[in-house]
Amino acid sequence: MxxxxxxxxxxxxxxxxxxxxxxxxxxxxxxxxxxxxxxxxxxxxxxxxxxxxxxxxxxxxxxxxxxxxxxxxxxxxxxxxxxxxxxxxxxxxxxxxxxxxxxxxxxxxxxxxxxxxxxxxxxxxxxxxxxxxxxxxxxxxxxxxxxxxxxxxxxxxxxxxxxxxxxxxxxxxxxxxxxxxxxxxxxxxxxxxxxxxxxxxxxxxxxxxxxxDASNTGEFTKKDPVRIKSNTDAIVLVLENLKEQQLLSTGIIRYFTQVSLDYKAYNLFNRMMEALKLSTVENIKWKLFYFHLPMRLFFYRLLKNKH
Structure with a gap:
């Protein structure tokens, strides 16, 4: 049957x-x-x-x-x-x-x-x-x-x-x-x-x-380079799909731009920009956002801790 x-x-x-x-x-x-x-x-x-x-x-x-x-x-x-x-x-x-x-x-x-x-x-x-x-x-x-x-x-x-x-x-x-x-x-x-x-x-x-600890998630948590690299590859594929399905938004690009700060060694931000194929103006805008983001996050956390 x-x-x-x-x-x-x-x-x-x-x-x-x-x-x-x-x-x-x-x-x-x-x-x-x-x-x-x-x-x-x-x-x-x-x-x-x-x-x-x-x-x-x-x-x-x-x-x-x-x-x-x-x-x-x-x-x-x-x-x-x-x-x-x-x-x-x-x-x-x-x-x-x-x-x-x-x-x-x-x-x-x-x-x-x-x-x-x-x-x-x-x-x-x-x-x-x-x-x-x-x-x-x-x-x-x-x-x-x-x-x-x-x-x-x-x-x-x-x-x-x-x-x-x-x-x-x-x-x-x-x-x-x-x-x-x-x-x-x-x-x-x-x-x-x-x-x-x-x-x-x-x-x-x-x-x-x-x-x-031997699970895939356990290895990712322990910062296994193969798992970390795979995560960055998946992010790029996700953004390519969102663009194809016309589901991109400013919020989701901002979210993954912040995520990319943790993956500088894997050149994630630049790979994201290449995948998104944005206009010259948009590309410059997001590069400036990425450049200033660490300082913005620093002051945001500082103010949050005070309150």
Whole structure:
């Protein structure tokens, strides 16, 4: 039977966590799904620890990423996207825990109304997971469309990689940028929504992210240069897309200009200006703004601390 939902799970040397993640998928109250586990070339015993589960539950498929896709999380997810058979697609990580009602509640929202995606709340944990779930189905919701893109880009409306179920149509012509090793979902999801796809956000925790230093976010926090460089690349791509979709604003340019102060070593501001292809007058205006911004911020913080 054709699956309704495709779960794409990229994995890389997470044998110590992945079985717990897989069991949370098996515990889903909605059962018509497939889970594509895409191994990005890990060297641990992931295949071995999954052996018995794969034999017993044919809804799982364990695949090695092919050389047609770039090594890394984006390439592995793109491979899964291209193999997906479900009407809806969701990305789970190999070290996290899904709420048992995750798929059921999201699918029910798609059946209720014409939406392209269903966002929900993701929370985090460290160490041993507490399986005391809230199983109620009472929650509020709000709509999201391209008018919210700036909120997403400014992290005022978070779009975590594992906190959204999408209609498969959202990915026609929209895949992960494979050279990005950080902020790849931020770039892709904002790009999808900027093109007019509409959805909802429900106020219920349906996913639990495991926090540890070996995660991509942990490495970014520790200022890993690969992750930092990827973040700057993603910002440039985001601005190029906003310009193409005619969603640029003075506020969003000002926001990323301030962000660029933290990435002087990566020449982010100049790359932004090149990507935006502004008029000569506008270019000069923003260069002057960038030049005076550190002093303005200094006095702003000084006055704020006095009050």
């Amino acid at each position: 054709k699956p309704v939902v495709t779960i794409v799970m990229a994995t890389y040397n997470r044998a110590q966590y992945i079985v717990e993640s897989i069991k949370s998928i098996q515990a889903q109250t909605f059962e018509n799904w497939e889970c594509l586990i895409i191994d990005d070339g890990g060297a641990d015993n992931t295949a071995e620890v999954l052996g018995s589960i794969l034999k017993q539950d044919k809804r799982f498929a364990y695949l090695k990423r092919t050389d047609l896709y770039t090594k890394g999380l984006p390439g592995s997810r793109n491979y899964g996207l291209d193999l997906a058979e479900g009407d809806y697609i969701i990305f789970f990580d190999d070290d996290d825990i899904a709420h048992p009602q995750n798929l059921e509640i999201c699918v029910s929202e798609f059946l209720k109304s014409e939406i392209d995606f269903c966002r929900y709340v993701r929370t985090v944990f460290r160490g041993t997971f507490n399986y005391d779930y809230d199983l109620s189905k009472n929650y509020t919701q709000f709509k999201i469309d391209k008018s919210d893109v700036h909120k997403i880009l400014k992290h005022e409306l978070l779009f975590n990689s594992c906190a959204v179920m999408w209609k498969r149509e959202c990915f026609i012509g929209n895949h992960y940028v494979e050279h990005l090793m950080y902020a790849e979902e931020w770039e892709l999801y904002s790009r999808i929504i900027s093109k007019g796809f509409k959805g909802i956000s429900i106020n219920k925790i349906l996913f639990y992210g495991r926090k540890h």
